[in-house]
Amino acid sequence: MSEARRLAPAGHLPKPKNNPGRNLPVAIAVGAFLGALVLLAVWIGPAGWYPLVAAAVGVATWEVVSRLREHTYQIPLVPMIVLGQLMVWMSWPFDTRGLVAAYVTAVLVVMFGRLFYHGRTTPPQNYLRDTSMAIFVLTWIPMFASFAAMLSLISSDGVPGGLYIITFMLCVVASDTGGFIAGVMFGSHPMAPAVSPKKSWEGFAGSVVGGSVTGALTVSMLLQHEWWVGAVMGVGLVICATLGDLVESQFKRELGIKDMSTILPAHGGLMDRLDGMLPSAMVTWLVLSLLGG
Structure with a gap:
């Protein structure tokens, strides 16, 4: 049997219907690096896993809030990052009680702080829109991430x-x-x-x-x-x-x-x-x- 004949069945493999949409070798390399960081953090324990989750929360919050601020949303970047860190770290010593307490504190800071974003003498603009979005971000990133952090405490x-x-x-x-x-x-x-x-x-x-x-x-x-x-x-x-x-x-x-x-x-x-x-x-x-x- 000829070499071409022997390899012919490979032509019957299904062809992709869609483009992956990314540079796969680079994507795999980056994924492997991130996977190595995760394994190292897991090996260390909560003392390694919590800082990794907290760092991810900080970067993700920076990304999302920065994109929102570029589109006219008035959301303070540094307080959002600090509040997110508070939520993650409070879940370590106090579990879900610490997370809930920190989340409620963060929501109150956002609700009250947005009232005076432009000072006491200037009425707030787009208060409901910006406050709702800030609370959404606090829920979407640090609150959900805190559950990933608490996996290390089980x-x-x-x-x-x-x-x-x-x-x-x-x-x-x-x-x-x-x-x-x-x-x-x-x-x-x-x-x-x-x-x-x-x-x-x-x-x-x-x-x-x-x-x-x-x-x-x-x-x-x-x-x-x-x-x-x-x-x-x-x-x-x-x-x-x-x-x-x-x-x-x-x-x-x-x-x-x-x-x-x-x-x-x-x-x-x-x-x-x-x-x-x-x-x-x-x-x-x-x-x-x-x-x-």
């Missing part, structure tokens, strides 16, 4: 806390990878074309398969709990991650921007990578904290 007999973080990260990576491959190879039915034309039902199905299978395997093998709990957690994670992607897509669409920033080559901004991870951290923390007891 403890269970015989199960190191870092395995809960690894479970979360593996499910996120599997969801993203499954959705990306299925979307590029087979995506032809848009999920929400008015919000994100490139996101397809085929990609969502790939994410569900990747997230649920990985959730079942990691929860059963790493955390020593029933596989079906991990599968359910994986599906919930995928749903939250997908909706998070759509929220950021609409956010950028209304501002008329493509990426939040350009600090990550072939990825855009840090928030462009965290958009789905942040809301999915909440459902993951809820399930895994119940398992950890």
